[in-house]
Amino acid sequence: MNPGVEILATQVLSDDWYTLRKVTFRHRGPDGTWSVQSREAYDRGNGAALLLYNTNDDTVVLTRQFRLPTYLNGNPDGMLVEVCAGLLDGESPEAAIRREAQEETGFSVLDPVPVFQAYMSPGSVTERLHFFAAPYQIEDRTGAGGGTGEEEQIDVLELTAAEAWAQVADGRIQDGKTLLLLQHAALAGWITGPRVSVPKAETGSI
Numbered sequence: 001m002n003p004g005v006e007i008l009a010t011q012v013l014s015d016d017w018y019t020l021r022k023v024t025f026r027h028r029g030p031d032g033t034w035s036v037q038s039r040e041a042y043d044r045g046n047g048a049a050l051l052l053y054n055t056n057d058d059t060v061v062l063t064r065q066f067r068l069p070t071y072l073n074g075n076p077d078g079m080l081v082e083v084c085a086g087l088l089d090g091e092s093p094e095a096a097i098r099r100e101a102q103e104e105t106g107f108s109v110l111d112p113v114p115v116f117q118a119y120m121s122p123g124s125v126t127e128r129l130h131f132f133a134a135p136y137q138i139e140d141r142t143g144a145g146g147g148t149g150e151e152e153q154i155d156v157l158e159l160t161a162a163e164a165w166a167q168v169a170d171g172r173i174q175d176g177k178t179l180l181l182l183q184h185a186a187l188a189g190w191i192t193g194p195r196v197s198v199p200k201a202e203t204g205s206i
Helices: 092-106 159-171 175-190
Strands: 004-016 018-026 034-043 049-054 059-066 079-082 084-087 113-119 127-133 155-162
Touching: 049 092, 049 175, 059 084, 059 092, 059 159, 059 175, 079 175, 084 092, 092 127, 113 175, 127 155, 155 159, 159 175
Parallel strands: 049 127
Antiparallel strands: 004 018, 018 034, 049 059, 049 084, 059 079, 059 155, 113 127
């Protein structure tokens, strides 16, 4: 634990879908002085995300579904293109992402490879996301995907890497976890990277 932080009070503001808390704490600055601060933190549990990729065909499997928060903040139709992802719900990250992959995409994933972990919105959300990648073949698709229940209506997309990067460039892909995993896959050589034009530096005196 951080000796420079002391929790003074915790107030539950909402406990409907997930839990929103207001936390009052003391924080010791670099000069040794203490200040009292209050912050709100939204706790929805930790999650996992997975990029399915096919190196031979240079393709990836993504999903598309309606995301209300994006609709409320400038996304015209609220539809978001994403990698497969979901909450852990008490499972290990590996077990959770295998379940999510089967439910959302229909693909059976035996050995998802952990690549990194990240706090996606650390200023307000406690969630830590476990990122995975896994190769796929078309015969690995053992179900229809699409999510479970009436509340989940998920489209399954297979895109070439070039199509995915084009959607990044024109704004159709704006999801942070998806951007991170696509970049990681390109750096690892699993898919082709984006074609980026770099302007030539101007010559002359300084």
